[in-house]
Amino acid sequence: MADTPDTSAEPRTNARDNYLFDLAHNRQGQALNRLCGSLMRAENRERFKADEEAYCDAYGLSAAQKQAVLQRDWTGMLDLGGSIFYTFKLAMLDQKSMQYLGGVFTGMTTEEFAETMRSGGRRFG
Numbered sequence: 716m717a718d719t720p721d722t723s724a725e726p727r728t729n730a731r732d733n734y735l736f737d738l739a740h741n742r743q744g745q746a747l748n749r750l751c752g753s754l755m756r757a758e759n760r761e762r763f764k765a766d767e768e769a770y771c772d773a774y775g776l777s778a779a780q781k782q783a784v785l786q787r788d789w790t791g792m793l794d795l796g797g798s799i800f801y802t803f804k805l806a807m808l809d810q811k812s813m814q815y816l817g818g819v820f821t822g823m824t825t826e827e828f829a830e831t832m833r834s835g836g837r838r839f840g
Contacts (some may be wrong), residue, residue, distance in 0.1 A: 718815070724774075730792030732738050732782075740796050741796065741798075742796070743795065743796060744780075744796020744797045744798065744801075746774050746775045746776050746777070746780065747774075747780045747784070747792060747795060747796055747797045747801070747802075748796070748797060748798050748801040749774055749800050750770070750771065750774040750776065750784070751797070751801035751803075751804045751805050752801050752804060753774070753807065754804045754805060754807075754808055755804060760808055761777055761809070764808070766801075767784070767785055768781070768785065771784055773783070777795070779795055780792070780796075780797075782785070783795055783797075784805065787805075787809065787838065789802060789806070789816055789819050789820070790820060792805075799816070806819045812825065814829045814832070817829075817832070821837070
């Protein structure tokens with residue numbers, strides 16, 4: 716079975732063409748990135764899986780960030796200050812690959828995205 720992005724709970728699947736992760740974006744996503752970074756520790760992954768809402772609350776996520784995490788709105792997380800390097804830790808908890816996220820961000824299946832990368836990447840213009 717193809718590893719295709721589940722867009723039923725995701726309001727938008729295409730990411731912006733470019734994310735500038737500046738100081739303002741960093742500050743906006745600080746709680747979200749701290750939460751995702753905490754998932755490097757096994758005991759935190761277990762706590763998160765036991766009660767995702769409470770775990771989000773413990774890290775002080777905004778309502779929009781919490782919704783994005785609970786719905787696994789990967790693009791929304793980036794829009795709300797998430798760093799791909801931290802949000803990928805949450806994706807790994809869900810056993811999702813970086814190619815899966817690339818597919819979500821570009822509107823492709825995982826396989827289409829991987830093939831695009833193998834053939835040299837997307838062409839613009």
